[in-house]
Amino acid sequence: MCFNGKTLLLLATLTISTPAFSTIIELPTSYNRTSPWDDLIELGVANYTETDCIRTCVADEAPRVCLYTFVLEMYAAMGTACGDCADGVMADCFQPQCIPTDSFQREVMSVNRQFPGPPINVCKNDMIVVNVENQMAGTGSTLHWHGMLQKNSPWMDGVPYVTQCPIGGTTFRYAFPVEESGTFMWHSHTGLHRPNGQYGALVVREPRSEEPWSEDLYDHDLPEHTIVLSDWMHDTSEMYFPGLPSRKPGTAPTTILINGLGWYLYGDGSDDSINASLPVSTFHVQENSRYRFRVINANSQVCSYVFQIQDHNMTLIATDGQPIKPVVVDSLVSYAGERYDFVIETKNASSEGSAFWIHVRGLGLCATNYMDQYAVLSYNTNVTELGIIPTATRPTIADPLTMSVVFNYPNTTCGESSEYLCVTDLRTIEDATTTDNSSIWTAEPDVRMFLPFGFHYFDAETFHLQGDYKGYQNNKGSSIRAGTMNNLSFAFPSEPLIFFDSPSDVDYCNVDNLPTDCQTSDNTTGSSSYCACTDVVVLKEGDIVQLILIDQSGETDDSHPFHLHGFDFYVLYTSNSSSNEYGYTVAEVTELVASNLTSSWSDTNIPPTKDTINVPTAGFAIIQFKANNPGKWFFHCHYEWHAATGMGMAFWVEGDMPPKPPGFPTCGNFDPLS
Incomplete structure (x- = not known):
């Protein structure tokens, strides 16, 4: 308005x-x-x-x-x-x-x-x-x-x-x-x-x-x-x-x-x-x-x-x-x-x-x-x-x-200047709620996920072969690409995930459950093998979840804001840029995370709480939340073009959900011969 x-x-x-x-x-x-x-x-x-x-x-x-x-x-x-x-x-x-x-x-x-x-x-x-x-x-x-x-x-x-x-x-x-x-x-x-x-x-x-x-x-x-x-x-x-x-x-x-x-x-x-x-x-x-x-x-x-x-x-x-x-x-x-x-x-x-x-x-x-x-x-x-x-x-x-x-x-080195502040220089106000939740940001996570994101680049000469239809973006010249997270490009299912009672009922994928047509990917560059599927990670109710988002997009002018549905999270760390064109490798970030990057937080030194975090160009960010909200929740880059071509995933948080509203509309594929 x-x-x-x-x-x-x-x-x-x-x-x-x-x-x-x-x-x-x-x-x-x-x-x-x-x-x-x-x-x-x-x-x-x-x-x-x-x-x-x-x-x-x-x-x-x-x-x-x-x-x-x-x-x-x-x-x-x-x-x-x-x-x-x-x-x-x-x-x-x-x-x-x-x-x-x-x-x-x-x-x-x-x-x-x-x-x-x-x-x-x-x-x-x-x-x-x-x-x-x-x-x-x-x-x-x-x-x-x-x-x-x-x-x-x-x-x-x-x-x-x-x-x-x-x-x-x-x-x-x-x-x-x-x-x-x-x-x-x-x-x-x-x-x-x-x-x-x-x-x-x-x-x-x-x-x-x-x-x-x-x-x-x-x-x-x-x-x-x-x-x-x-x-x-x-x-x-x-x-x-x-x-x-x-x-x-x-x-x-x-x-x-x-x-x-x-x-x-x-x-x-x-x-x-x-x-x-x-x-x-x-x-x-x-x-x-x-x-x-x-x-x-x-x-x-x-x-x-x-x-x-x-x-x-x-x-x-x-x-x-x-x-x-x-x-x-x-x-x-x-x-x-x-x-x-x-x-x-x-x-x-x-x-x-x-x-x-x-x-x-x-x-x-x-x-x-x-x-x-x-x-x-x-x-x-x-x-x-x-x-x-x-x-x-x-x-x-x-x-x-x-x-x-x-x-x-963009790309401020956190904690080094009183003139340039970043998200992790903010502090949540301590109150009864934060006291009850202190285990969320100080606990060793039950689930730790390294999530490199970037783009798969297609060869323009072979991309347009007849009968092969992949979602893509042409951002300039002959550059044809699709967004990825963990080297998977998210494809929406034909029927809403929320309609299913068990993950076993859904044709979904993740890095531990790759479709047969997906090849082993390479984390060292921004152009790994392409795999489009419904990327879903199943979490147990009550899990403490740590996500390490790693920018491997290779874009020098862009950083990526990621939004998590269904949860707030604590921002534990944001890095500055890597010297590598495609950002840190997962191995490099794994070694850095092992050095206790987030150890400064305590019951009285409380990190900021957000639902959207910007990952610095060629850098990484660490966020942590408690999976205390059963449901199916989308997690994606909030740039429209990136999300539209697959830079997202979904979390399936197990537990009892409220009943479906009466008359809730349904949809899905139709095949009378199946």
Whole structure:
């Protein structure tokens, strides 16, 4: 959802006075969390499309049913709803159902004709219910609730052919209790829909008295201060996939958007020939106050982003929904799928209407392509005011804002500098929960897995032989490749894994169970023998699992963010780059792990908890979690192109799962002669 002036006014009204909708549905004090369908029917949920849930979260208040209707649709950015927006009539850019983006006309996959899609703002212990109606003709889809652990609702995770069948020209109702607070996101998990526009914010608040920080850390936590960063292309993502050898657009994004808005800049943007009559996202604050902001990186492609606010420091207080001990920085780097919460303290404005640049610029390939974007932090202005431009010189890629204390910069050597901090410099706040879980990060793991990932490169001359159809990406020239983990390229099954009671019922593979047509692979290069299959690792309930992710992709400008469904994990170690082009070998990492790289953590020195971890270029990362959530859970690179060609796997965690929802749709192969 693009947070424009009209939207901000509405959201401010919601938090201060009358509710948005007339319907409030409170949950009973006791209901069946693992099978709530009878309770929802008795509450009349089937008779409503929306309910009121945006509110200040209060201790001991009854939780609510937070009901949304999401209509998935092929739609147009800068289409007929936008009037003369493209010609500089800014008011037209905020007409109902107008998606202005950077003023470029293209098809989008919208949700409720909003871009990003509708934000979800609820309180901890509420129940989220989303009625999805797919009006994209001939195109199946699912929605994933990124960061939601789904401990009582594994059927609701939204991964096609892992936890459900794709939603065709039909409806599907997601319903799950919200058992964790923090900043999350939702997005399509089907095909290449996410870069086409199907994503949005999901924020779960809790009473201030229940947060782990001092109550004077910040004054305001407002829905309008949620920031969604995303890459943007001037063609649909299908135009980019599997890719074109020489004709643009290639596989790189065109620009960056902030809450769906932005200027399209040419080259390094060092001149000011931009059309300032087109809107950028504006965040309104009052002077001498402390505000909590939430940044969601909904990026789909291979770039990280530097986020800065001119003349303002940021106090980081949470990552991926998990609280941390506050850390002050002036520059924040985030990767696809990550979320960060921070607090800013506004100044004593020298005059009414002071405004400051928010500058987001890409690193790696996106720096080479001069990708950056702007938003505005505006003091003492009305939320309905549009077109506010700071008087200060606009920062550019060639002349950026100063970076003094930088968090999460690519390939930072952790622990060696107070100016460049990395994820393992963060510390989880000790509380009753961490005390109970201390064995997770300090224990010797029951399962240790070395997971090299990268690409298999095909020979273009033999790849296109008749009758041989392998998934691939053509990223440039004659380069044809598929993503791999543990030298296996993940192929989705024809029927969701969650439908099966026993792993023996599924035709799956892993490194200990290779299909007969797969050859022994070679871990020393990024081009081992190709094997595509449904890579599933079976875990016992309660196992302490350590994953060592090793980048053997051979890409010099890209690092890889990996997202684990169903679990948070502790980040025990991240390495810097190997001198080897294809990164460390498994043998090298095995020797390093044996030297007690993670021995510094203790009951009082608690590593950060995340669900998305960036693995440094040609480096490796060590994460650890407890397999205490029975179900079938996807684990994958969060770059869309990499996951689409096989850079993923699934964990089958044994144990008792909640029963299948009544009428849950099925799918699978059909062969009447079998």
